Amino acid sequence: MSPHAIDDGMLQHQRGSVPIMQNTFTDPNEFHDLEDDDFFGIKNRSHLRYTHENEIHDMVCVGFGPASLAIAVALHDALDGTDPSLDIPGLNDRTPKVAFLEKQNQFAWHAGMLLPGARMQITFMKDMATLRNPRSQFTFLNYLFKHDRLVEFMNLNTFLPSRIEYEDYMRWCAGWFEDSVHYGQEVVKITPEKSASGSGAITTFNVLSRDVATGQLHSRRTKHVVIAPGGRPNIPKPFPADHPKIIHSSQFQHISTKVLKDPQYPYRVAVVGNGQSAAEIFDFLHSNYPNSRTCLLVKQSTLRPSDDSPFVNEIFNPGRVDSTFSRAPTLRTSSIKEDRNTNYGVVRLNLLEKLYETLYTQRIRFGNSAEAEEQWPHRILPHRTVTEVQKSPVIKDGIRLRIRDQSPLYLSSAPNAQEQYEERDVDAVFVATGYHRDLHETLLKEARNLMPSGELQDAKWEVQRDYRIQFADRKVSEDAGVWLQGCCESTHGLSDTLLSILATRGGQIVKSIFASRDWEGADGLGLREAA
Ligand SMILES: Cc1cc2nc3c(=O)[nH]c(=O)nc-3n(C[C@H](O)[C@H](O)[C@H](O)COP(=O)(O)OP(=O)(O)OC[C@H]3O[C@@H](n4cnc5c(N)ncnc54)[C@H](O)[C@@H]3O)c2cc1C
Numbered sequence: 001m002s003p004h005a006i007d008d009g010m011l012q013h014q015r016g017s018v019p020i021m022q023n024t025f026t027d028p029n030e031f032h033d034l035e036d037d038d039f040f041g042i043k044n045r046s047h048l049r050y051t052h053e054n055e056i057h058d059m060v061c062v063g064f065g066p067a068s069l070a071i072a073v074a075l076h077d078a079l080d081g082t083d084p085s086l087d088i089p090g091l092n093d094r095t096p097k098v099a100f101l102e103k104q105n106q107f108a109w110h111a112g113m114l115l116p117g118a119r120m121q122i123t124f125m126k127d128m129a130t131l132r133n134p135r136s137q138f139t140f141l142n143y144l145f146k147h148d149r150l151v152e153f154m155n156l157n158t159f160l161p162s163r164i165e166y167e168d169y170m171r172w173c174a175g176w177f178e179d180s181v182h183y184g185q186e187v188v189k190i191t192p193e194k195s196a197s198g199s200g201a202i203t204t205f206n207v208l209s210r211d212v213a214t215g216q217l218h219s220r221r222t223k224h225v226v227i228a229p230g231g232r233p234n235i236p237k238p239f240p241a242d243h244p245k246i247i248h249s250s251q252f253q254h255i256s257t258k259v260l261k262d263p264q265y266p267y268r269v270a271v272v273g274n275g276q277s278a279a280e281i282f283d284f285l286h287s288n289y290p291n292s293r294t295c296l297l298v299k300q301s302t303l304r305p306s307d308d309s310p311f312v313n314e315i316f317n318p319g320r321v322d323s324t325f326s327r328a329p330t331l332r333t334s335s336i337k338e339d340r341n342t343n344y345g346v347v348r349l350n351l352l353e354k355l356y357e358t359l360y361t362q363r364i365r366f367g368n369s370a371e372a373e374e375q376w377p378h379r380i381l382p383h384r385t386v387t388e389v390q391k392s393p394v395i396k397d398g399i400r401l402r403i404r405d406q407s408p409l410y411l412s413s414a415p416n417a418q419e420q421y422e423e424r425d426v427d428a429v430f431v432a433t434g435y436h437r438d439l440h441e442t443l444l445k446e447a448r449n450l451m452p453s454g455e456l457q458d459a460k461w462e463v464q465r466d467y468r469i470q471f472a473d474r475k476v477s478e479d480a481g482v483w484l485q486g487c488c489e490s491t492h493g494l495s496d497t498l499l500s501i502l503a504t505r506g507g508q509i510v511k512s513i514f515a516s517r518d519w520e521g522a523d524g525l526g527l528r529e530a531a
């Protein structure tokens with residue numbers, strides 16, 4: 001524990017989702033004089049401090065999920081001086097001015113899929129710190145120790161905690177950064193700004209956010225922006241994006257109990273997809289709605305297991321990012337495709353085995369013939385693609401799905417078997433069809449004239465190895481820039497969207513922004529006029 005951090009055991013004061021220290025600052029000129037003692041009663045306080053929105057920031061992070069949290073943790077460790085890999089001279093003299101803007105009202109990690117019993121897909125050692133600095137405050141083991149569960153956790157004999165526990169761990173880490181995280185702020189635009197004097201290069205970025213409760217807009221100027229907003233739901237055609245009973249998996253826990261209110265009711269439900277989310281939702285419905293009839297519509301021939309075998313797992317080693325980034329683009333694309341079954345459209349083997357057993361039990365209860373199978377309450381239907389979505393004529397407020405069924409082409413022994421179409425009427429559809437990771441393209445619309453290729457219609461932003469966006473030559477000052485996190489899979493490999501390398505990557509981002517020889521900090525730019 002550093003002399004600056006305040007230990008566990010003291011009371012945390014919060015006013016709603018806004019930490020008391022943020023509410024305290026009404027006059028931007030006064031807060032520099034406050035000492036740690038002024039915050040007596042606030043537990044687990046990191047070295048990062050509140051920065052008034054009218055100040056020029058050193059770094060603003062868009063989103064405060066695990067990727068940004070890992071950056072916050074690395075920055076704390078660098079300021080703490082406890083991580084030899086982050087000995088950054090520029091950080092010795094002053095605490096950088098940073099803000100994390102998060103649209104949710106509190107820290108939450110895919111809360112819509114926090115299903116009872118769901119487990120991590122990765123060892124707890126790939127936490128926010130261990131791979132970079134096992135002696136950090138922020139390791140999962142230290143979290144267990146601080147919560148007096150270290151010994152009992154050991155007795156579980158697992159590397160894979162429950163998702164509920166891991167979210168609690170990350171929330172505990174996030175709690176250290178209450179000074180600098182602004183919850184309920186959705187970033188809507190990032191605009192480059194030229195300095196009034198000098199070369200005409202961009203020296204700051206304006207990050208515009210909307211208060212999700214009041215709609216009020218806030219703008220913060222910063223030299224460095226990190227965009228880490230995770231994925232946005234992929235709701236493919238023909239599913240409508242805003243139907244109250246067609247729900248993306250990311251919202252499952254929030255909405256399913258509103259749509260399926262009575263656990264005993266014989267609901268008819270379709271789940272679409274063949275990844276971990278689809279399988280977990282299908283399993284949950286079977287377990288929690290015993291009288292329901294559910295079908296899992298799978299585009300492919302069957303559900304397949306995720307490959308987390310040891311040799312294959314080496315693709316998630318932090319060191320692999322270098323070789324992936326250096327690879328020729330066509331090779332990189334083909335190797336990412338080859339390794340896709342480590343993560344996408346696959347299900348953990350233990351869940352597949354559980355689902356198989358569920359279906360097998362139906363063979364005993366309802367019969368084993370093909371005709372009996374048609375009547376089973378829970379079915380996995382392969383080679384199915386939904387082609388049309390209509391209002392159901394038979395279920396009140398229900399949905400009729402028109403489904404292309406190609407299974408006869410693969411599974412029928414009849415000569416010249418043809419694909420067919422079927423209709424299913426359901427009370428609700430859960431669309432577990434994955435995520436898009438392209439929000440940065442929208443946020444950076446007003447910076448497209450800074451692209452190296454000029455403002456070509458379909459051009460996409462590209463990043464360097466250190467995740468820094470490649471702008472056109474000399475258009476952006478050396479000590480300013482934008483970094484992307486979680487949307488660089490095509491250049492940095494399959495670990496990019498996962499937790500796998502966050503500890504080391506957080507350190508790399510801190511170095512890239514704060515160890516650059518040109519980094520002078522935002523002090524010289526001073527305060528803006530109060531709004
Ligand atoms: C159900 C589920 C379970 C998973 N389990 C694992 C696992 O066990 N192991 C693993 O390695 N990976 C897992 N993943 C993959 C997942 O991508 C990572 O665990 C991790 O969440 C990535 O962190 P992130 O910060 O990049 O993105 P996210 O966790 O998505 O965080 C992004 C944050 O940005 C916020 N945000 C988005 N847009 C804005 C905006 N405009 N303004 C402000 N804030 C914004 C979001 O609210 C969110 O809090 C899982 C994914 C899902 C969906």
Ligand SMILES: NC(=O)c1ccc[n+]([C@@H]2O[C@H](COP(=O)([O-])OP(=O)(O)OC[C@H]3O[C@@H](n4cnc5c(N)ncnc54)[C@H](OP(=O)(O)O)[C@@H]3O)[C@@H](O)[C@H]2O)c1
Binds near residue numbers: 118121
């Ligand atoms: N317990 C946990 O830790 C947990 C739980 C859930 C999720 N996760 C993680 O979250 C991430 C995302 O998993 P996910 O399952 O949500 O998404 P995913 O792995 O991307 O799977 C989505 C699937 O939907 C399919 N799909 C897309 N469009 C479709 C359409 N129109 N019709 C039918 N199918 C369609 C995709 O197939 P194609 O690719 O062929 O189009 C893909 O296989 C993964 O990293 C996963 O490990 C973890």
